[in-house]
Amino acid sequence: MKITSIVNLKGGTGKTTTSVAMIELLSRKERVLGIDNDKQGNLSQAFKRYTPERMIGSSVMLLTGKTRGNILHTENPYIDIIPCNIYMEKAEKEVLLGNVAQHDRYQKALSELVGYERCIIDNPPDIGMNVVNALIASDEIIIPINLDNYSLDGMVEMMSQIQNITEINRKANLTGILITDFEKTEAALQAEEWLRKEYGKRIFSIKIRHSRQAKDATLCQVPVTQYSSRCGATQDYKKFIEEYLRRER
Incomplete structure (x- = not known):
């Protein structure tokens, strides 16, 4: 099972939209496990598996090293979800108070799983213990990154954190940086030029266009790739998946 973390220290960069789209599109060929690692539970809501009232049956339990009983089936037989909720904050605090290893609990729990080709982890915009475990x-x-000054400034810190993680987990590979919510303005084009010059081939060639349908899909709690098959974001995510899979070869 290949495990992919979608991560950025800044909010609003399209992490969840990207995670949901990847899960839905990849499930058309493979069996996929989606892990919601964000206490807001947005990925869980997209697949109608949000469980706000309990710890058991959620990614909160991964911090205890357990996957059994936490995987929920969805309406799509090729997609299963481990949801998340506000209890994650409490679980993190309890883990930090412990005297045993804290960073490899997800790794141990997920190593027990069989039957999935891929696992996509949607992470919150921070570097808490749950995110460290995911990475x-x-x-x-x-x-995923938006072309605004705050996101670009945060890339330096993000790359530094990833470097720290890869010193511990040497198999982790930065597959790429994905430009999301793209609107063709002079400022955005200049920012893209700088980003591609700074990070080169790490930037995916495909950009995800700004799309009203992507926002509307969250209101309907469905992946944008299901909500509107013809909108720009869906078409771009399909091309992104093609490019993403080519990078594996």
Whole structure:
């Protein structure tokens, strides 16, 4: 099972939209496990498996090293979800108070799983213990980014954190940086030029266009790739998946 973390220290960069789209599109060929690692539970909601009232049956339990009983089936037989909720904050605090290893709990729990070709982890915009665990467990990392000054400034810190993680987990590979919510303005084009010059081939050639349908899909709690098959974001995510899979070869 290949494990991919979608991560950025800044909020609003399209992490969840990207995670949901990847899970849905990849499930058309493979069996996929989606892990919601964000206490807001947005990925869980997209697949109608949000469980706000309990710890058992959620990624909170991964911090205890357990996957059994936490995997929920979805309406799509090729997609299963481990949801998340507000209890993650409490679980993190309890783990930090412990005297045993803290960073490899997801890795141990996920190593027990069989029957999935891929696992996509949607992470919150921070570097808490749950995110550290996700990155330690991952084979690859994808960073979605918006072309605004705050996101670009945060890339330096993000790359530094990834370097720290890869010193512990040497199998983790930065597969690429994905430009999301793209609108063709002079400022955005200049930012893209700088980003590609700075990070070169790490930037995916495909950009995800700004799309009203992507926002509307969250209101309907469905992947944008299901909500509107013809919108720009869906078409771009399909091309992104093609490019992403080519990079594996």
